[in-house]
Amino acid sequence: MSLFLDSELTADKADALIDELRSNSDARNDWFLYHLVGDSLRGRPIIDDGFSLRIMEKLAAVEMDPTYDPLKSND
């Protein structure tokens, strides 16, 4: 996990870790905590714990659009 945060894993190990996070809540928790530690060191806001979950709930209704460029759209 720590190596993956820092892009120090090989592709096959990274893929395996991504798959593991899907089913392993302890690993997902570590992903969240390790990023929280790094962000705190960088002085970024310690935002509310349910923040990411609220984002994901909104994302559940969103589909990818291969014609949509967020940098060119004015929405």
Added chain:
Amino acid sequence: MRSRPVQVKAIRSRMNTTDTDTNLVKRVQQGNRHAFDMLVVRHQRRIAHVISRYIQSPQEIEDLVQETFIKAYRGIKTFRGDSQFSTWLHRIGVNTAMNYLSTKRSRIPLYEPPLGEDTNEVVTPETVDDEDPERLLASRQIAETISSALKRLPEELRTAITLREVEGMSYEEIAGIMKCPIGTVRSRIFRARESVAATLRPLLDSCRDKRW
């Protein structure tokens, strides 16, 4: 000659490793939503920090961060990798904040601060968070816990994680500065993260199932 095997090993390590964001974006583009959730956790605070330079209300910041990630997910297939994903996301966040301000200004008269107010005060989202004092308190408690845990780390662990997280140095660069093998750098960074995370787990455990 004696240092050559270490150098060769380091180079080989760099060649075989994969950039995490690139890997995750590729998985998202192939249809893996969970990989995007990982990107959200990875970048949410950075985007909140960027947007907070322009927007003060914590609720508005949260709304705009959500909008940023929604736009990024929707348009992920147009991301070609010409820049880093973090740079692309940063630009979406800034554009989203600017569009919001532009819309807001067109609807609300220019704000005139009342007489006597210190208009030079640097305001952060925390200082105007009168919407949820409990949330503010929880955030401060987390920040203080992390700060204390970092101070208690042995110097070599604190140095390693600071060089990595704050200075953005690679493991190889850190090994050069700390005059130790790359394997030792890996171990120190992991132990530092794990030591701080261990103090946070009891604090945040009640919410872990509501996290993601």
